[in-house]
Amino acid sequence: MLIKINSEKPQEKEVESVVKLLRDGGVIIYPTDTVYALGCDIYQTKAIERIARLKKIDPEKALFTFICSDISDISNYVLPIPNSIFKVIKKLIPGPYTFILNANSNVPKILKQNRKTIGIRVADNNITREIIKQLGHPILSSSLIDAEDDIKEYYTDPQEIYEQYKNKVDLIIDGGYGNVVPSTILDCTKEEIEVIREGAGKVEW
Secondary structure, eight states, X not given: OEEEOOSSSOOHHHHHHHHHHHHXXXXXXXXXXXXXXXXXXXXXXXXXHHHHHHTTXXXXXXXXXXXXXXXXXXXXXXXXXXXXXXXXXXXXXXXXXXXXXEBOTTSOGGGOOTTOXXXXXXXXXXXXXXXXXXXXXXXXXXXXXXXXSTTOOBOOOHHHHHHHHTXXXXXXXXXXXXXXXXXXXXXXXXXXXXXEEOOSSOSOO
C-alpha cells in the first residue's frame, strides 16, 4: 500500500494509520531528512527479522539505527554520555547525523551487537517526527538501497519504491522525493568523536 503524507503538515489520520500498522508488527518504507528507509517498531522482533531478510543480513549483526524524537529520547537507550559529546549531539540534532553510542539495557537484545553499541538519529523530517511522537518510542531505520545496482544507489522516487517493494513491505509512505546522500556517521563511544562516514551532515561543530 502506498499513502501520500504531506511533508510540511502531516495529516493526523494518515499518521495514525502508520502507527497502528507499526504496533501490529508491520514493516514500512518511509522518508527521513536524507534517504528513504526501511522501518518498524523497535520492539517488534518479527518485523526486525523481516527487514534483515529483505537486506539479506543477520539481524544480530546488522547495524540498524534508531530514529528518536529528541535528546531526552536518546538518553532512554544509551549509557550516560560525556558532557562534551552531549553538547555536540544537542547542537547537531535534528539533522542528517547518525551517532554511534553505547547501548543500555532498554535496547532490544536482537539489536545489540557484540560491541554493545547502537546507532541513533534524530531526523529533521516532519513525517518521521509525527510517527515517533504518536508511537511513543523510536522506530528502526535501515537505508533503502538498490542492491541490484552495481553502484548501490539510493531510491529517491516513491513511485519507483512502490513498484519494487509493494509485495515486500506492508506500507510505503510517499513524502516526496528523497535524497541520494546518507547521514554522516559519528562514533561517540570514546572521548573524541570519530567520523566513520561523511555524508549529508557537515563535519564541523
